[in-house]
Amino acid sequence: MNEELLKIENLSTSFRISDEWYAAVDDLSLTVKKNEILAIVGESGSGKSALAFSIMGLHTRARMEGKIYYHGQNLAAMSPAELNRLRGNEVSMIFQDPLSALNPLMIIGEQIEEVLLLHESKPSSLTKKSRKHRREQAIELLHKVGIPRPEYTYGQYPHELSGGMRQRVVIAIAIANEPKLLIADEPTTALDVTIQLQILELIRRLKEDMDAGIILITHDLGVVAEMADRVAVMYAGQIVEIASIYALMTNAKHPYTRSLMSSIPTASDERTKLHVIHGVVPSLKLLPRQGCRFRSRIPWISESKHEADPQLHEVEPGHYVRCTCYKDFHFLDH
Numbered sequence: 001m002n003e004e005l006l007k008i009e010n011l012s013t014s015f016r017i018s019d020e021w022y023a024a025v026d027d028l029s030l031t032v033k034k035n036e037i038l039a040i041v042g043e044s045g046s047g048k049s050a051l052a053f054s055i056m057g058l059h060t061r062a063r064m065e066g067k068i069y070y071h072g073q074n075l076a077a078m079s080p081a082e083l084n085r086l087r088g089n090e091v092s093m094i095f096q097d098p099l100s101a102l103n104p105l106m107i108i109g110e111q112i113e114e115v116l117l118l119h120e121s122k123p124s125s126l127t128k129k130s131r132k133h134r135r136e137q138a139i140e141l142l143h144k145v146g147i148p149r150p151e152y153t154y155g156q157y158p159h160e161l162s163g164g165m166r167q168r169v170v171i172a173i174a175i176a177n178e179p180k181l182l183i184a185d186e187p188t189t190a191l192d193v194t195i196q197l198q199i200l201e202l203i204r205r206l207k208e209d210m211d212a213g214i215i216l217i218t219h220d221l222g223v224v225a226e227m228a229d230r231v232a233v234m235y236a237g238q239i240v241e242i243a244s245i246y247a248l249m250t251n252a253k254h255p256y257t258r259s260l261m262s263s264i265p266t267a268s269d270e271r272t273k274l275h276v277i278h279g280v281v282p283s284l285k286l287l288p289r290q291g292c293r294f295r296s297r298i299p300w301i302s303e304s305k306h307e308a309d310p311q312l313h314e315v316e317p318g319h320y321v322r323c324t325c326y327k328d329f330h331f332l333d334h
């Protein structure tokens, strides 16, 4: 079951800002297996979306270096036509903002059918019979994502739907062709809790029923705990820690991971002290490119504890941590 589906090697994605290139994803490597949910967590600006868009080949003005192998084929070297064939078929993405992912001028049913049509290769797909079949498939998909009156919603426009319904439609489109690799970028942000749970359940079913590999981008560690098999923590364009969900929840090492985790209040222990590490991810232009990128946020850890060129260290099988500063890290209690 642990077959490798996606293998990213030394990926750097840079944007040009006033005549200089700045890497938002910086020399990143990771793998996603079949039947696995890899969560990617990190604060706003850490490079999660830039990574997702790189995998999907959706950056138009970025410079990309490195390799992105999907089933052994390098996506980064594919022609736009080849990539198009793959996207929405074997590889698909649920975007953060459902309104921008939907066409406001087309009814929902047509938008789903358009995706289904992308992957019917024969001209006979234009026959009446296949049109009817596609309509049935579209309605079935709407039903599958929990839309209560799928026949009715089939004929509605995006603006007529609530946020939760729109997000379900976006998911219906993303899973229409039973992707092998699905990237879900904050799929439940801005949805209320019950809808969130239903959507997450849908994503989990996709993994189990279709053996899919899923990259789940989120800043919600509660969602991570519920859903992920493995977790990659990103800071300033790099992975600072990657481990199984169990290892991460019980034995997080990197100061950034530990501060992310300790800033969630737990209902079970009201006395737990919250250790908030102040500051934010620096902007792309101001990212420290040398030494430990997190050091300015933990100034009480002496310079000598950081590596000059921080590497990922395997602290137990499959559990990697960047920089040696984790060994001496402690929270500052105010």
Ligand SMILES: Nc1ncnc2c1ncn2[C@@H]1O[C@H](COP(=O)(O)OP(=O)(O)OP(=O)(O)O)[C@@H](O)[C@H]1O
Pocket: 015, 016, 017, 024, 042, 043, 044, 045, 046, 047, 048, 049, 050, 051, 282, 283, 284
């Ligand atoms: N097209 C672009 N041009 C210039 N800079 C960009 C571009 N896209 C992203 N960035 C910058 O790259 C960095 C990473 O952004 P990214 O959107 O990947 O972060 P993120 O972790 O996904 O954040 P969020 O959770 O807010 O989506 C940020 O500093 C952002 O401002």
